[in-house]
Amino acid sequence: MAATVVVGFTELFILSCFLALASSTSTLYVTHIPDCISFNEGAGAISSDEISDVVSVALGFTPSKELRWSGLSQGDLFKRPSANVLVAVQSVSGSEVQPSFASQRKYVITNTGAVQMENARMSISKAYGEDAGVYFDLTSDSKEIKLPLKYQSLFKDLPATLKGISTSLHGDLSILLDFQQGSLNLSGVADTVLFSELQLMKNMLLELSENQGLIQDGVPDLYSFTISGLRAVQTEYGVESEQAKDASRIVGQFLDQFSSAFAALYENNALVEILLTDVESYSRRLSRSILQAATPSPAPPGAPDLNVAGTYDENWPVFFNIFLWLGVTLTITVLAVAHLLWYMDPGDTIIYRMTSQRMKMD
Template sequence: MAVLKSRFVVCAFLAVYIGCGLCENTFYVLNAPTFVKFDSTAGPIQANQVQDILALSLGLSPSKDIEWGGLLTGNIFKRPKSSVIFNIESQEGSRVKLKNIASFPIANDRVGFVETNYLMTSISVAYPTQSPILLDTTIDGKLFSLGSEYPNIFGSLPDSLDAVLPALLHGQSSILYKHDAPSLNISKPAHLQFFSELQMLEEVLVSLFKNKVLVDDSVPDSMTFALFGLRAIQEQDGLNSIEAKEASTILESFLIEIGNGFMELYDNSVIVTAVTTQRIPHFQHRSGRSILQNTQDPLTPDDLNVAERDEDFPAFFNIILWMSIILILFIYAVAYGMWYMDPGDTIIYRMTSQRIKMD
């Protein structure tokens, strides 16, 4: 009986271990400021909690209570300037490994596209008089659909396969010159989609560096990028093909470079994450839209459980806090001195004793 029980325990352990090992849906923290800490032993995270975790890291309220404890309490006086997330989709059975500072399996077996609508809307509502950079790229007819408050900057970026091709072939920042890809050929639609998505990321980063004044403010930004080119190559050429393996290597290397680029852009004050998911059959990806577009029933801070903020709030908070601390220390020092004061050292005692003697 004891032998059977021990075998059952071993089998259960192996089942859990193998199940976790084969779990391909993963939440990666690629880059983060020193004042944002993650607990690598926190365990799996729900896919629908990813944007709430990012909202918390930016100092915003989540849409609901979160039981996951992977995000540790950090410096309340410092918050990241931006959140950048990559939605990477691959074919079922593939494994995408990214260099990271923390990684967590996603509990959901069938994740699909990780939404960030709440995160972007929370930023826009919390800073109604400001213009944060809210960039969301998805696949919907054309290759990319951009929604931003800065059409003069991002509106000039290519938004289709044909439009991105000149920058990919002849642009100064073309990724074809930076990565060796002998097995990939941009004349194939899947290969072109893969490189076009990476080139779009490069163009966005270059545009932001040219307009760095937009990121040097007190308003957090949010950017979401959809990367489905790897899955397209795996479906076209095969999961274990040379082309698929080469594309996966290029993607891993490129995300390291682009992550470091965003860290430099935001002066090491940005949290860069990635969510790797496997393709869900018959899954419909959502359409891209401007997160700040007008709607018939606009959301309010009460709807989102987000407080309206003033850009001067940190200054007033620090002034009140440190004035209160100084006042408390001053009162304590005076009280301490009076408590242990020798009566002979006080002018009141000396004047009173002299008057008694004269009387």
């Protein structure tokens, strides 16, 4: 069975609270496209809830629902991407962050919301089994890793505490050595959050590069990352501050290198997307771990019980109609057979003729 790990950062906190989606438009950048597929440049906007199904189709699987977006071309049916990498970068609404990374395609996102890769993940699990492929989900609330059993200890050395992160940030492989920090430094909480997230992504990439057998097993891999440190810096120092500009520059340069490194790791057969999302700034500050396991927020005291029904699966109407009309058909069939048997004339049946007790007359 695949190993699922949820690691919490108990000593590092970020500025977070009540993340309300802004009305501004998010943008999806496709930074690397394998030769086996293609994206139409003028396909128009794509809804955020369709991104996971688009990834499923790109990897060669059937989407969970009919796609309204027609920007993806099928391409080579006998060769599909070996991995998909999605990086979501959060920024304060209205900050107008200009990306400094190279992209091949750019699409506007409608119906902005959290992008979940569950549909693509389930497609891979159904085709190859639960213990196949790599699933890595790194967000500001949790870190989830699904690996085959023999690789389940691959990421055990990733830092899980503030001390571990500080060690990585001051080591030979520190992300601080790759970029000019400018006005940012590790004395600020928001700065540390940003550098820590980038350091984790770099460490994860280094671990994968040292385990080629994991990425060359013929099973598509899924990677999902969320960088919230840019929004933390913008909230802490202001959108127009030098710190915010330096943070935007560092994130753009890092994503450019990260995208190229992932593509090279999978021999240019990895699909890489970067999602720039605008969200409201933090309304207040709370102490919270950078990778804390997400838990549902309790209802506030005195909140009315609205008796709202739970969310139904999108396939529920299909199953309902199957069971409904199958039941109707069987009921009508049973009633028809019972009616025919009830009004059957015994004299017309071969059964009663062959079992007659009358003596045969010569």
